[in-house]
Amino acid sequence: MKFKFRLAYYLFGLLLGSMFLAFFFKEKKTEFCYLPNCRVLKDLRSKPITYSDATTAKFAENWVSLEDIKKTLQHGDVDFSKSNVPMDKGKLYVVEGRNANNEDIMVEVINYSDRVIVKDVKKE
Known part of the structure; x- marks a missing residue:
């Protein structure tokens, strides 16, 4: 697999994971x-x-x-x-x-x- 496709998959997964964490931390009101x-x-x-x-x-x-x-x-x-x-x-x-x-x-x-x-x- 070419590097640009691996980078795209990585960035997509990073974006989904960040959204997931932001959702849970916002709901729990953690600091x-x-x-x-x-x-x-x-x-x-x-x-x-x-x-x-x-x-x-x-x-x-x-x-x-x-x-x-x-x-x-x-x-x-x-x-x-x-x-x-x-x-x-x-x-x-x-x-x-x-x-x-x-x-x-x-x-x-x-x-x-x-x-x-x-x-x-x-x-x-």
Whole structure:
């Protein structure tokens, strides 16, 4: 069989396989989450979140909101040099993100096996 026919069969099979995979991944709503930053953020989002007194006091100052913290836990960057520190039978993680005013914020969370506590929110 000539090369151009083999290439055509290969590309046709590749197209069918890609369409098949796209259909199943779209139906299952899966996401690629194997990188360390993505895995930590997904773990933090999967547990119930509570807020410390210091965090609720920051909400009253109106420079950060609950929505800003949720977006930071969705799209933020985990600072691994300051994170994964044992604290109160859990682990402290520092997540950097932005608030609604496009200012840099730093969210400190304590990750327990059954819940997440937002310890503090700071401006950078």
